[in-house]
Amino acid sequence: MADSEATVRRRKPEPKSKEASAPAEPETVESEEEPAKKPVPIKTLLEEEDAYSPYVDILRVITFLFFASCGLSYLISSGETFFWGMKKPPNYLKADWWKLQLRGPLYLTPEQLAAYDGTDPAKPIYLAINGTIYDVSSNARTYGPGGSYRYFAGVDASRSYVTGCFAEDRTPDMRGVEEMFRPLDDPTGVDRHWSKEELAELKAKERADAERQVYEGLLHWVNFFKNSQKYNFVGYVNRPEGWPGTEPQRQLCEAAQSTRLKRQIPEKTSP
Structure with a gap:
């Protein structure tokens, strides 16, 4: 009986299977994202920069200021004029x-x-x-x-x-x-x-x-x-x-x- 108990005590645990001991590999998920865009060539960027003209932005600013001035004149003059031609300006x-x-x-x-x-x-x-x-x-x-x-x-x-x-x-x-x-x-x-x-x-x-x-x-x-x-x-x-x-x-x-x-x-x- 004693020999049986000793045998039980000395029995080593069975080694775990390789599959069980190894960490689970993450499942491969296919990416749904669009493929990365190709970089724009430097030559193309330089050509676009050379083609840009600041006069368009300047024209936009001038147009905005013109209409803003007309509106402000109309408000200050109580509807008398759009162009600051008030008879009795403040x-x-x-x-x-x-x-x-x-x-x-x-x-x-x-x-x-x-x-x-x-x-x-x-x-x-x-x-x-x-x-x-x-x-x-x-x-x-x-x-x-x-x-x-x-x-x-x-x-x-x-x-x-x-x-x-x-x-x-x-x-x-x-x-x-x-x-x-x-x-x-x-x-x-x-x-x-x-x-x-x-x-x-x-x-x-x-x-x-x-x-x-x-x-x-x-x-x-x-x-x-x-x-x-x-x-x-x-x-x-x-x-x-x-x-x-x-x-x-x-x-x-x-x-x-x-x-x-x-x-x-x-x-x-x-x-």
């Missing part, structure tokens, strides 16, 4: 506007401003209102020599914008202009309907109303030039220290004086 499309942004505002004395009245064709036409200078060269027919508004060129004529006396009031001095909106005094007539205290109070109210009308009348034209797409901001008038107290006060021009009327007797209200 400021950022004006060379003078960009020059101003780069150099900053000009500061001109009244004497320097007078040189830009349109008599020198080599210079632009400037006018000023309330101390601010604008370039009105785009409307030289109106503001230049012989134009209906030539009185405004080369000067700050703020006073005349309110009084309407273009030739006489070519000055920015607004002192006394409110008188054109105040009633005339009539001590021996209608003024007797008020007591001294009542008349003083009435005159104070009349003056306040007149000053408001002067302010609003000038503000209208200040905003006109400020908001204009046609006239460009240039700078400011540099006036001497102490002005306008350094000059005598002007009298109200005849045309403005003629608009004044006597006070009206207040209507009596029934109880």
